Amino acid sequence: MEAKKEIKLVNGVNVDQLFDTIELIKQKPEVAKFKFRATNKWADGTHNRATVKDFYGALAEDDSRDSMVFEIDEPPVLCGRNLGANPVEYLLTALSGCLTTSLVAHAAARGVRIKGVESRYEGDLDLRGFLGISEDVKVGYQNIRVYFKIDADISDDEKKELIEMAQKYSPVFNTITKSAPVSVRLDKE
């Protein structure tokens, strides 16, 4: 009878799977190429709806997930009806998920056990950009501030190191702070 291999979890992350993936990608870099997707359908006014389902990665299409639907709207002060979080709040949501996962996964890879992570996000937006009132005002976020609380038996300096790692390896953080090209075209029917 073969001994069943115990799954090694650190911070709930299967670190054996993580290291196996890293080894595989070192040998076959194309395994690392992913394509993530979303679709959006306008409902009315500032209300629209995004759907996330399939993606490509690890050399295969994955269509196995149920559709995840996100309601997007503005508050009344911005001409909406509060039918969902607004787009710039979804951006903070994305950033929060990515920094947290990056922190927890890279801590796990280094064997650092985490008991809890909480963080808060605040971004400054000057609507004169969106409204086209001033060309001198940045249309996007002017600044985003993030504050982390980490519950772990490590020093503050070690917590700060985790926060540095989270930033270094987070795809959303790096997309926002280093920019990414976005091409927008009319769809050919």
Place this chain on the structure above:
Amino acid sequence: MEAKKEIKLVNGVNVDQLFDTIELIKQKPEVAKFKFRATNKWADGTHNRATVKDFYGALAEDDSRDSMVFEIDEPPVLCGRNLGANPVEYLLTALSGCLTTSLVAHAAARGVRIKGVESRYEGDLDLRGFLGISEDVKVGYQNIRVYFKIDADISDDEKKELIEMAQKYSPVFNTITKSAPVSVRLDKE
């Protein structure tokens, strides 16, 4: 008896409110300063949860919305359990909502009536960045492609103009394509 003023809706957007807001902001630019927020709490492994509720804008705090909670996770191929969309998918969700709202609102401001808007998003990510396998690989999205279908009684050139406007005025598009500074700190208790 006073005549009740009819609300002027174009594409479901109250354009009178929109133009009143623009006039108010021209006189009082501080009305345009908004702060949007999110919080995040790690659950386990790659699963965490973001909450959106209050914001500051139009010279006041707004705490009137119910909390909106977003589950964030990775698919099994990325060490997760499919308990939510992943962070880079939330980023595409944010971009989709912002380009759509920007397109619809700026069309409304110009009196262009829209019957339908659909769009799709695809972003390329090379996980060698996140996994720290190669310093030469971009950690964030390498490219994002967006395709719009617009149902309106206008020419393809006019649709392309709407798409240009959507990009010019979208805060999320401009945050991603032009970058924004993000400071990440350990929270003082």
